[in-house]
Amino acid sequence: MLQAELLIEANDIHAWYGSSHVLQGIDFTISRGETVGLLGRNGMGKSTLIRTLLGHIKQRDGHISVRGKDMSKAKPHEVARMGIAYVPEGRGIFPNLSVRENLIMAARPSLDGRNDWPYERILETFPRLQERIGNMGNQLSGGEQQMLSIGRALMTHPDLIILDEATEGLAPLIVEEIWRVIDTIRASGIATLIVDRNYHKVLANSDRAIVLQKGQVVLTGKAETVVQSEELAGYLGV
Numbered sequence: 001m002l003q004a005e006l007l008i009e010a011n012d013i014h015a016w017y018g019s020s021h022v023l024q025g026i027d028f029t030i031s032r033g034e035t036v037g038l039l040g041r042n043g044m045g046k047s048t049l050i051r052t053l054l055g056h057i058k059q060r061d062g063h064i065s066v067r068g069k070d071m072s073k074a075k076p077h078e079v080a081r082m083g084i085a086y087v088p089e090g091r092g093i094f095p096n097l098s099v100r101e102n103l104i105m106a107a108r109p110s111l112d113g114r115n116d117w118p119y120e121r122i123l124e125t126f127p128r129l130q131e132r133i134g135n136m137g138n139q140l141s142g143g144e145q146q147m148l149s150i151g152r153a154l155m156t157h158p159d160l161i162i163l164d165e166a167t168e169g170l171a172p173l174i175v176e177e178i179w180r181v182i183d184t185i186r187a188s189g190i191a192t193l194i195v196d197r198n199y200h201k202v203l204a205n206s207d208r209a210i211v212l213q214k215g216q217v218v219l220t221g222k223a224e225t226v227v228q229s230e231e232l233a234g235y236l237g238v
């Protein structure tokens with residue numbers, strides 16, 4: 001069987017905040033179309049790993065390649081241009097632009113010219129955004145902002161979408177809606193990297209899982225295997 005193309009291959013990743021050595025030698029891969037769940041208690045390094053892969057953390061070491069190209073020293077916009085979209089915890093939408101403008105200004109085809117997530121498909125996927133199309137970013141509820149942020153990511157036609165705590169602080173119905181959208185994204189063949197407090201949901205919606213503890217990988221494998229691991233509860237503090 002042909003091995004799926006690796007979108008990201010990272011080896012021996014280290015990261016520091018000042019003198020604090022937060023990531024201590026992490027190996028990480030994600031293949032085209034794959035969904036990976038990233039788990040671990042608060043402060044174990046999940047966001048830092050994501051931000052390191054994206055080029056946001058300057059004090060880093062190790063090797064990162066994106067689509068086979070060395071990106072170990074790349075800047076965030078260079079990583080983004082390689083088809084890696086990031087939906088940050090803080091959502092990152094433009095508060096003074098309308099929903100429509102927020103979406104339209106994000107639009108670009110994929111590196112290989114794919115254009116299968118046009119504006120219309122985004123509105124079909126997020127009926128709530130359609131209803132709010134003329135509202136400014138800062139007039140949206142938290143859940144609507146989150147949907148807009150995911151919609152903006154989709155409009156860049158990424159090969160990988162990274163969702164960091166996408167359901168954090170949202171009402172249960174909206175959370176369900178976000179998981180439905182994640183399912184739609186997966187089904188469309190886009191790889192996803194998911195961080196979420198609800199580890200049951202993460203594991204049920206991932207192909208593979210990686211569990212971090214104190215900046216190191218302590219458990220990894222197929223999601224259905226990880227979910228049965230006796231060590232999982234201890235690592236997650238549940």
Ligand SMILES: Nc1ncnc2c1ncn2[C@@H]1O[C@H](COP(=O)(O)OP(=O)(O)OP(=O)(O)O)[C@@H](O)[C@H]1O
Nearest residue numbers: 017018020022040041042043044045046047048049
């Ligand atoms: N900007 C920063 N400056 C200094 N230390 C930081 C900074 N951001 C995170 N840290 C520290 O780095 C460690 C890893 O944090 P990180 O945010 O990556 O964890 P996490 O697993 O994503 O947890 P959480 O769910 O709380 O976001 C923690 O000890 C945290 O206190």
